[in-house]
Amino acid sequence: DAGVIQSPRHEVTEMGQEVTLRCKPISGHDYLFWYRQTMMRGLELLIYFNNNVPIDDSGMPEDRFSAKMPNASFSTLKIQPSEPRDSAVYFCASRKYRAGTEAFFGQGTRLTVV
């Protein structure tokens, strides 16, 4: 397996534009997580899915953020409209079970909103 694949690796966009981040988890993993990493706040859990169903989105900062998982091999995180404070590295991770297993991270998408 190629691991967790995220795209794009880098995204620069203007304030107000829509941004879509993509993630392909490891096949067979039942859980998918979206994290955001900044210097100030560290790694924050935004939302996670179990078997394609969103379970907890309490970490999503605002209604401007939304996430979907239409099937077991694809998830998106959308920001509309984007703002400069959304600039961060966004990671997707997957794990096979609820607990007791390691999480596998993608390489991240570095988002810059100007």
Next chain:
Amino acid sequence: SQQGEEDPQALSIQEGENATMNCSYKTSINNLQWYRQNSGRGLVHLILIRSNEREKHSGRLRVTLDTSKKSSSLLITASRAADTASYFCATDETGGGADGLTFGKGTHLIIQP
């Protein structure tokens, strides 16, 4: 909210020395995990220690867990330049908490050649 808190925030040592990082957490856990992040890359799992374990080894890594103090330590022996990275602890909480790992802010380790 942050669960794990790593200490120190930054650590610089000479190649060949041992590096020790600490992690404190707040709630009851099923297990604690350590991850490494190289600059510009994703996190990579290093080791997992369960709540009923006190110590675990993997190569040059040694992890301890003290559930009474809600703390863990990661020891890297005979450090190498390639060990330069940020190290994070992460916890799986008990009691039906979130299914996602909760991470600390990390310790940035620099190995001086």
